[in-house]
Amino acid sequence: MKVNLNFFASRTIAWYMARLFVSRSAAVLAALTIILLSLDLLGESGDILAYPGNGNPQLWYYLSLRAPQIIARFLPFSVLLGTLITLVTMNQNSEVISMKAAGISAHQILAPLVLASLAIAGVSFVFNDHVVARATAALSAWQQVDYGPVPKSQSYVPNVWVRSGDDLIHAERVVGRGAAAVLVDVSFYDRTGDRLTSVASARIGRYRGGAWQLSGVRRFDVAAGRIASLPTLVVGQGVTPDRFTLADVQPDSLSFAALRRSITELHAAGRPTANLETVLWHKLSGPLSAVLMPLLAGVAGFGLARSGALFIRAVIGMALGFTYFVADNFALAMGNIGAYPPLLAAWAPFLLFLLIGEAVLIRTEE
Structure with missing residues (x-):
């Protein structure tokens, strides 16, 4: 045959x-x-x-x-x-x-x-x-x-927590990337060791001179039990914008090219990317x-x-x-x-x- x-x-x-x-x-x-x-x-x-x-x-x-x-x-x-x-x-x-x-x-x-x-x-x-x-x-x-209704602008990262030494910074949204990143609805938890000393909230936070400048701040002093209003407050010295913008990469929501770019940015920032x-x-x-x-x-x-x-x-x-x-x-x-x-x-x-x-x-x- x-x-x-x-x-x-x-x-x-x-x-x-x-x-x-x-x-x-x-x-x-x-x-x-x-x-x-x-x-x-x-x-x-x-x-x-x-x-x-x-x-x-x-x-x-x-x-x-x-x-x-x-x-x-x-x-x-x-x-x-x-x-x-x-x-x-x-x-x-x-x-x-x-x-x-x-x-x-x-x-x-x-x-x-x-x-x-x-x-x-x-x-x-x-x-x-x-x-x-x-x-x-x-x-x-x-x-x-x-x-419910989704905000029209999708170019943001929602609900980001970042640690700065003993302190914690929480932003409801992070809009933009790099030095132009803006924190929206920011909360800053000032801690000494395991003890919370004050809580500051602000509408906007911008990256200035290696730190984050919060505008329109309301600060609650835990020890004194008083609330004070401050025009600005500088927090997060040494916390770079990529800590916020790359804090929550959802690979299933990104295309192949977009995920590859995010991995490259994380590599440049010295962050783990194996997963x-x-x-x-x-x-x-x-x-x-x-x-x-x-x-x-x-x-x-x-x-x-x-x-x-x-x-x-x-x-x-x-x-x-x-x-x-x-x-x-x-x-x-x-x-x-x-x-x-x-x-x-x-x-x-x-x-x-x-x-x-x-x-x-x-x-x-x-």
Whole structure:
């Protein structure tokens, strides 16, 4: 029997299998999104409607922000299930047997699915970068105000605490970056050791001469029990603006480029960035997990359907896929706490299961 050594068996077969794979994966993703959105809305609708004036428009707005997150999270699951459905159906219809009888190898049968999943991974990365990150940022800002009106200006960092020696500085908002950063609604807690001596509050704080100048200050002296008004008060000597503007970087709310810029700024400020670097690399390895799914689920497409082992093969394919997601989440958690280096945490599960999937395929079919 002559073996076909081309990457694809034929253009017709490649297009046929890719079309089946993409349509079934899309159908699974749509079904999962609808079901999970419904369940999620049931849990959140009470909090959304609890704010006076909220109604159906706010519920639809919540769905529009939550849907991209669910789609991004469950896209790899959908690709896994779409692969299983495609290959199991083709196996039951003896299509896989016919292809192998014609000299088409298991890798050539899976090649259209891998290529289609690579395109899905590219679309997923762009979708995560331009849609999911913005939706996550908007939803986080909305939830911080208990589903009430969100301030129009989003170019600020909310609710920042910074320590200056024994003292504490709290700003409700930090607007701007660098030396132009402005603290809004500032509270300064003057402490000596573990004892609080005074509390000062001000509307505005600006960076001047290596310290923060608060304007329109009301100061409460704890020992005397008196409140005094001061035109200005200088606090936080040596506390640089990046301590405020980079105090709360939310990697899931940032695009790949924006997160990379934040990591560079934190590096320049001498701040730890291992957890953020893990998320940065995972923004690449996460979408690429779709490429693994045809390989891990490929075991379900081979073997004789009448042997009674098709169900077991499908379970093995599903188990391999779900084991990958468990390992990926575990490695990501280890990277976030600094137990794993960022590159290892983001890429080790992908490379490991790529080798496992290839070994299983070669051992069983090639």
